[in-house]
Amino acid sequence: MKKLTVLIVVLALIFVACKNEKKEPVIEDAVEEVIEVVEVATPKKVTMALAAKSDSNVSGNVVFTEEDGTVNMTATISGLEAGEHAIHIHASSDCSSPDGKSAGGHWNPTAQQHGKWGDDTGYHKGDIGNFTADESGNGTISFSTDEWCIGCDDETKNILGKGVIVHAGADDFTSQPSGAAGARVSCAGIIE
């Protein structure tokens, strides 16, 4: 009987204890954080000097700028033979070899066939095309696309680490894998 009384007392104490534990409503501070994203509108820009290759005297410079998702390339080239010349982006920024072949084949991250830029049958992301040098051997070409970027995470678009090659001849847009444009007369790595 004494044991039962003790048990009742213990149970009563537990009951009281539980009642006292009744929690006060927790008022959480509803702190709303307003995060403002400030976009820096500075255009990305890479400027490179073209180095003569294959015993040519072809030099010049290439400027890439990126703004609002579009990359513009402007190349100013001199020392050329008058007429049409191909200009491409090749897979490597390595211009160390005398013939420019260290820059590798055409930059082709989407595994397409060589062709004219925008063609339905495919084209490399480096298939810029041809430009014309005047009687003095000077030529310029401007090219814009949203299929490139300067230093983004998309390796099908990122031109950094690739190389610009100017050829002795014109790109025929059909010969595989590089348009039969002849010797590589100038080279520049696309490096920041």
Ligand SMILES: [Cu+2]
């Ligand atoms: Cu080329």
Ligand SMILES: [Zn+2]
């Ligand atoms: Zn190509």
